[in-house]
Amino acid sequence: MAVAAKPLNVLLTGFEPFEQEAINPSWEAVRMLDGWKTGPATVHARLVPCVFGDALDTLNRAMDELKPRLVVCIGQAGGRAELTPERVAINIDDARVPDNHHRQPIDVPVVPGAPAAYFSTLPIKAIVRELRAAGVPASVSNSAGTFVCNHLFYGLMHRIALHADAGVRGGFIHIPYLPEQAARFAGAPSLPLDMLVNALRITVTTALAVKHDVRETGGQLH
Known part of the structure; x- marks a missing residue:
């Protein structure tokens, strides 16, 4: 008897609105792809609270449930004009404004005692190349900030690095306003x-x- 292949799940996350916005483009875009299939893979969309700690709890529950092979977290970057796959997550929370539960950590590690930073395991330069070829403005970003986006990105990469999810690739992409x-x-x-x-x-x-x-340029002078 043939053994059924394990499902190939892709997890996309988007954030709820924050800082007086009525919508968040990350969730508006991500939710449109819930259930979308590409080859053997099925995309699952999950809404993440814009809250330190709670965001990671939501991500971890989704990963425990779906056991995805690919995780791409999406966040809003108002003021940016392109889609920007993030290169690196840093181990610091330093909130310019309070999150949606009025939490405002300042100079606090995301994970105490963990490495200072992790690199994305997404093919970020290939993604930028394919997006530009399709007429979508895109570039590599070397800073995911220090708000809940970076918090979620770092937590994802720390989980992957601890081999809790062997073979999983993951990363973060910022997108502009609608x-x-x-x-x-x-x-x-x-x-x-x-x-x-x-x-x-x-x-x-x-x-x-x-x-x-x-292997192509994606660096920046500043």
């Missing part, structure tokens, strides 16, 4: 929802297909 958000801020860049959704499809298919990242 146009309806940018309309409130003179000169703020934005990208439409359909472009963001298509960009996430490209991201997932590239991350599943590319095992070794391309």
